[in-house]
Amino acid sequence: MSSNDALTPAGADAMHRGLAAVMPIGVSEVPIHDDHVDAPNASEMSRRSAMKLLSLTALLGATAGCVRKPERRIISLHDRPEYQQPGKPLYYASTFTEGNYPYGLLVKQIDGRPVKLEGLVGHPLNPNGKSTGAMQASLFGLYDPERLRSPRSGDADVTWAAADKAVVAALKDARRVLVVTRANLGPSERALIARFRKAVPGAVHMAYEPAQDRERRLAWQWIYGAAGEVVPSLERARVILSVDADFLGSDGDTLTATRGFAAAREPGSASFARLYVAESGMTVTGSMADHRVPLRPSHALAFARGLQAAIVGNDTAPLEQAAATHGWDAGVLVALVKDLRANRGTAAVLGGPNLPALAHEAIAEVNAALAAPLTWNAEPATSVAVAPRELLSAVASAPDAVILLGVNPVHDLPGGGFAAALAGVKTVVAHGLTADETLAAAHIALPSAHALESWSDASPAPGVKSVAQPMIAPLFGGRQQADSLLAWTIALSPDDVALKDAKDFHGWMQAQWGLKQAGWEAALRAGFVGTAAFAPLPTPRKVTVRDEPAPPTAGRMDIVLAVHPHTGDGRWQGNAWLLETPEPCNKVVWDNVAAMAPATARALGVEEGDPVEIVVGEARVRLPALPQPGVQADTVVLHVGYGRTQGAGHGNGVGVNVASLGAGVVAGTVAKAGGDRALVAKTQHVFDQNWSNTGTPMERHIAIDGTPKEYAHYQQGEKAAKYSFPDTKKHKIKLTQLDPEVDYSQGAKWGLAIDLNKCTGCNACLLACQVENNIVIVGKEEVAKGRDMSWIRIDRYEAGPEENPGILFQPMLCQHCDNAPCETVCPVNATAHSPEGLNEQVYNRCVGTRYCSNNCPYKVRRFNFFNYTGEQTTDPVQELRANPHVTVRTRGVMEKCTFCIQRINAAKFVASNARTPLKDGAIVTACQQACPADAIVFGDANIKGGQVETARKRDLAYHVLEELNVRPNVTYAARIRNAHPDLDAFVPAAADKGGH
């Protein structure tokens, strides 16, 4: 039952056999114990055909007549694949190949269908088994009913054979062919492309990314003398400075960065790291900052140069001068320089993707001077993408054929113009999951297999190869792009023996890996081979100083075309789960907005939702404004990738396409545009009401933070003047208990603890919960009405000046109160307490009075105002996505966090069958499992010295709204803002700490 099962020998054996059942074609080399499974007719009742039958019967049932519930048949397997037991999960190691970083993946598969993705414990990139939100949510794409279901030529559906024939015919006589892929191809795919180029001599391969940190990669190449990536080791850092690098949210390998950062954030320990962030927009990284300096992107070079002079040249004058010119907080910068100097060897500066190359050079000098804890990856998983202009001119030069594999430049090419350029190309072949804009513009459109239906590999780190294996046969007759490319290459070079032997991409990949059968199986079992060996950071080359670029023209604003922390560069635009996940800092869902400083918005005369027009050169876009505290003045932050028109399902028509403005940071003008105010849907509306009359979250005993000095005062038992630290030690609130005390000391007592020092607000927990617990999405209008359904949400509190507020993230979920106020008010006993302290919701019994929700002080209960699940299920395939261990809720029913009761019970069964007591840590909730910062622990609070008990005993531990005597079972650790001792008064949130 545990995730380690797949790694044990028994699990490995089972895995092969389970896999054989799933993929009779793909794993034919793996020895199969039962002969009949291998028999020719065995595949007749393969998962694939069973799936087909299932959907067919469903379809027939649905279309047979106007019956409310279509008749369905359960087809039992005639030849049950061995080891696959109904309802019993199997786990497979794989690799996440849809992102820029190939994290290890553990796929949970029940009855042949993948239902949950988790990080792979032990994988070199995410050894703690953590995952990003996108990893969790990528399951959506597999069961997306929008997926293209047949190859198309023009407007007609064609067979694969016909499509292949057409492509091969087009390629045969082509003199110039352009193959465009993403930049994250694995080694085997790169080798295949090389072979293809041999078969088609005129072929050119371009790796295209709509929003890669290309400039930074080129800058590093220039500075460090070789292609590669800087990899920070933040766990070794004590002082971290980010210059416009959202390393915890959307920039680079966020899992590794978050893991390192979280490890360095133990309040009270000697290695408690301090984070300085200078940034233009408001990001999760900036939200975690102990000191944050709003920085206009076009001033970044001055900032970096000033820093260089201060650290390398020991001259703070340029920095102070720049601070005076640009309005940076000089006190913070002085402290920063002091801190950096004092922490040589443990201080690191991270530069963002949009900085000019010269700023990176300055930062490299600083890091070299500081002997920063940075390492070097000489073999990054992704190649440097081609410049958009270069791609455009290559297409515009009218090659004979253009093959677009998994890219959508018609929609997202920075600067635009791709569709027009494509018009001159004789044959355009496009491969994609859905009929997106690019497939629509192609002559031949081919359905791709989903990553979970494909073989693939990756090189996550030097010395490591990671393998991705298919978990299910392609649901809609898709074929993975590499298989298509291989088929065409074979057809074009019939004499290539190596290719012929490969037969398909699986064979090709296995040949590329060159492992013996046992080794290959071991690799499949583990998901990867090798150990990561990052090189030390090379010494930066002395580069002759060039002229500084001219400062931006007056009257222009910096337009930041940012990668969305959830929908990314637009690749997740069809993923309704990610679209409904609130942007961590402004909580906007289903939209991209022009985020600007409140002062800028006032100057423009716009309020939330008012359309603004952004003009960059010839390009102009119009989108709703969003005044957002913390965004630098004269800067507008836009998220790229939105505004899809085709193939994105729920994502069609969401937001505005800003690709025409370019990429990175561009200079442009922003003006109020006429038109109606647009609806901007947010999951949280009140971040900061100046708190003067509402009471601060601190006063309300909700979100508690303080500086190390105050923490020390508290620890010494001195009466903290301003901060009410957790009262566990001294000021125990006297509360009267009316009900008889319940004895929870026998058996288990479930509890959860969240460390606010570590939570970065990344929303990975939210998405993990969504997938695990079959939580519906409700759409923009419903969210705007306040009906979002997430069981866990990340509350965000801001305090202090709107130019630069102090932020606190607080994950909020059902607190499973011992004196649960929801339980007493339910008239039908639909919510009750378990003997193990769980607050249980009985869906069948619930009549939906919503009284429990009213009476919940934490407002964590979610009501099905409509039949959301039923109304959204438009295709039977969507039902396959649901976790069969969690009830799907219907209309009129209240739901909420269950502490993943299905996981509790599963672990209990295992322990009970083994006749062993349940060990601490045997149960991992979905949110805890995903949390990249390890901020969540769950377990039996009765276990002495257990995780939860330890967390509860911390002197930072407190319960939210403790004075209500509801006795919550979620413990929070108050956040310590690691303010520089010189700046203790300057905590961004200081303005609200006046007491009352």
Place this chain on the structure above:
Amino acid sequence: MNPPPELDTPDAPPAGAIRGPQAALQQLDDDVNAPLEAFPTQRWLKAFGLAKIGATIFLVCFVWTIARGIGTWGNNSPVGWGFGITNFVFWIGIGHAGTLISAILYLLRQKWRTSIARFAEAMTIFAVIVALQFPMVHTGRPWLAAYWLLPLPNANGIWVNFRSPLLWDVVAVSTYALVSLMFWYTGLLPDLAVARDRAKHRVRKLVYGILSLGWKGSNRAWQHYEKAYLLFAGLSTPLVLSVHSVVSFDFAVSVVPGWHTTIFPPYFVAGAIFSGFAMVATCIIVMRKYFKLEHIITIDHLDVMNRIVLVTSLMVGYAYMMELFIAWYSGVVAERFAFMNRAMGSYGWAYAIMVTCNVLLPQLLWFRKIRRSILLMYPIVIAVNIGMWFERFVIIMTLSRDHLPSSWHDFHPTWVDYGLLVGSFGLFFTLLLLFCRFLPTVAVAESKAGMAGAQPTGGHHG
């Protein structure tokens, strides 16, 4: 409150109508039964048509809600209750005047009550009927709520939760509805018998005959009747106080700041009587005019009712001030904010309406002239109706700003919300107009008992 002077006997009937006590009694029968026996007037038909349109709107919105779900309303998280429970509490409150008049004033021997008692009781019944629609339809799964909320034995062995104020509501309101209905019906018996005796058509005779349960007016029947009436009055009296106290527990028992206050039970009862009397006045002023019952329901009666409105307005006003004071005095941040926000937050406009209509405007009733002028008092009682609806709305909107600022969210009603609100008045007036058309609107027998010469002189319960 002081009993109004000179009310032991009703005002003198119109000149020329009196030929002696017997004739006056006959006249009373004629006047009260006239609307029952005549063909409906154009005016009645128009009013009924209007009310029916309202009732139809109610039905449409009701069915739509059940068909689609509560999502058709504006409710959300954190505002789990919106117009639905506002309307429920509002209509339950309306019902209170009837029971107060028929029970408490009966026990206090306030004889002036006789002429308005029947009408007020009828209003109670209809208000409760309207009110009962809301707890039903506001649940997510009304088809289950309809019987799972009742303590019925079932195979699952799941019992209702007796700790839930909603269950107390079910018990309190259903008891109230049943007792009120029986009380009302008992009072109707002699008058139904009169209608039966006067009936000329066979069907009419049969229907009223069945309804009057064979009332003969015998001494024995009267004795039983009086005893039953007294018993019901005794039974209803605690209900006047208990029902709205229990309804207030829906709020007071919760942990929501702004709801969790001990002042709620008396405050709610006072408010219910306040709104009930205002509603009785609102309707009866129109009714007495169109059914020409001004000599039975006199300006003196309205004067007394206005005094009660004034007194209860002062109680309600006191509660408004006291809850603000206690919130400040408690020192609890969330509590203080809840009340600050109630007065000045996003629903501050509703609070302003509430205070204006419930506290400021009724102060005009200190003036005798205004109390005794239909034209001047009518806007005031209408305002009280509006104000009391808003009072409940303001209380429920407290949900929009509770403990965690992160989940604060406003409530925006939808067309279904408005439809149910407007429609509930349609339903109420439909029932009320049918009542005016088919049942005696004044307690004739009781009124006769209060007339000159009806009682033996020196009667010991006079």
